[in-house]
Amino acid sequence: MTAGPRVEYTGIRELRGPLVVVTGVRGVGWDEFARIRLATGEVRHGLVLEADRDLAVVEVLEGTAGMDTAGTQVEFTGEPLRIPVGPGWLGRVCNGRGDPVDGGPPVFGARLAEVSGAPINPVHREPPAEPVLTGLSAVDALTTLVRGQKLPVFSPPGLPHLELATQIAAQATAVGEPFSVVFAGMGLTHGDVAHVRDSLARRSAAGELVLLVNTADEPVIERILTPRLALTIAEELAFDAGRHVLVVLSDMTSYAEALREISAARGEIPGRRAYPGYLYSDLAAIYERCGRIRGRAGSVTVLPVLTMPGGDITHPVPDLTGYITEGQVVLSRERSGYPPVDPLSSLSRLMRAGAGPDRTRADHLPVAAQLVAALARARQVRELSDLIGATALSRTDRAYLEFEEAFRRDLVAQRPDESRSFDDTLDRAWRVLLHLPVRELTMLPRELVDLHRAG
Known part of the structure; x- marks a missing residue:
């Protein structure tokens, strides 16, 4: 915090919450940095919120607790807080x-x-x-x-x-x-x-x-x-x-x-x-x-x-x-x-500006799109299951419920002190997606699906 021209004012009209209202000021501008010296010698700091004619409203960064309108001096530095x-x-x-x-x-x-x-x-x-x-x-x-x-x-x-x-x-x-x-x-x-x-x-x-x-x-x-x-x-x-x-x-x-x-x-x-x-x-x-x-x-x-x-x-x-x-x-x-x-x-x-080839991994964006699409379908299946019961679901629908559980357990769940590499994250995503039938993975290139199934 730097010092500017020394101009001190003692015309404290009011203490209003964290604000000090100073009267009789001249040449004071908005956002100007101020030093506030209490009668005890303590120095606090403030910023001008409002300046109108000879009136300035100063917000006190340390608060106005313990301040008194008598004996308080305000010095405006002539520049903003730096x-x-x-x-x-x-x-x-x-x-x-x-x-x-x-x-x-x-x-x-x-x-x-x-x-x-x-x-x-x-x-x-x-x-x-x-x-x-x-x-x-x-x-x-x-x-x-x-x-x-x-x-x-x-x-x-x-x-x-x-x-x-x-x-x-x-x-x-x-x-x-x-x-x-x-x-x-x-x-x-x-x-x-x-x-x-x-x-x-x-x-x-x-x-x-x-x-x-x-x-x-x-x-x-x-x-x-x-x-x-x-x-x-x-x-x-x-x-x-x-x-x-x-x-x-x-x-x-x-x-x-x-x-x-x-x-x-x-x-x-x-x-x-x-x-x-x-x-x-x-x-x-x-x-x-x-x-x-x-x-x-x-x-x-x-x-x-x-x-x-x-x-x-x-x-x-x-x-x-x-x-x-x-x-x-x-x-x-x-x-x-x-x-x-x-x-x-x-x-x-x-x-898309920060993911994909030469940034994260070439398969990142299609894997992310497939995960979101599958999660949306799994949510629909979950609601249907609540209505008709899990036993009435088709095999594909049950696969979506298994995918959703694997997504939560194996991909999203993470310890507060656990840091995963990006390759580990995407490899987990592939393992989660492979709970679904291959015909459901419509957003992924078939050669990538076959490669990860074989791996």
Whole structure:
């Protein structure tokens, strides 16, 4: 954080939730960084949310608890919030404001970058291509993550979405190319933080991880900053250092609720379910910072993880996220075991850009198409079986039920600490498909079917 021209104001009109209303200001602009000095000498930090004539509304990143309108001074630096960026972040654990919590020194970098950032200029965008392999068969086989893609995970409350996010962060790879992970946790419990740190300890020790954690008992205003901080760090690692960077954001519903709380404190007119009317553009400003830039080696891939309140996929947060992103991985209570991914509700719209010959395997796309088609047929057979009984089914229909069981048991089911190679995943997929009669495998080349049957 850099210092600007020293201008201090003591005209604190009001403390409103996480906001400070300052009067008598001059030359203060939106998104300007501020330092707030309490009467006790404690220094806090803030960002200008609104500036109108001689009035400024400042959001306090550490919250306003313990503050008083008397004796508080606000210094506006004349510039937006900036942080040092560079490889010094790798291997570090920081809070949601970027302050170290691992006992190490402050993070230093060769240059400073604005945290607010900006989406990649469409003129300079390179289409996403090449896979990010997660080591999870349910994702790699059917909803392949592509470098530069934004692919959210939708989860009803109570399902292991955080475990899934940390497993992907621990196992993901760019297939032999320089790779890093930036994990931003928002609204986590202390137990969640311990789980994340333990699960990602090996990647952190290898200097491949940046971990930012905002806990549930910390000021909600910090959650507004955390994903932007993560993406600012990731952009330098990707577009300056040439790394492929996966940014995991969990939980974006906690972020949206913090945004709603700040909106209410500002007295804004609420939109759907009391979320601010600009929720869509705010989420887009975060998600659209991922991608690839023409002429540069690295990429930023974003995996937002969000809970659906009440399991409602039409809730504003998943609904708007779905409009902005390129698919979704959906967790379901109806899926037993781990991970509880619903393959027929999940989709990666950019999968064809990152899968197939010279990327994953030549047989990947036809195998994935055949799996989805067979799962859809198996679901119909399951519903028919519930009506007329399994004994009344044809031999082919019973084969589809056997396929469905094998799919869950042998392909999707996976331990939280188990990382599978892509060849292992596709070999398992072939063994599962061969539970069906050959005449049912209409999406697969006959020579490949014969080869795998013989093997």
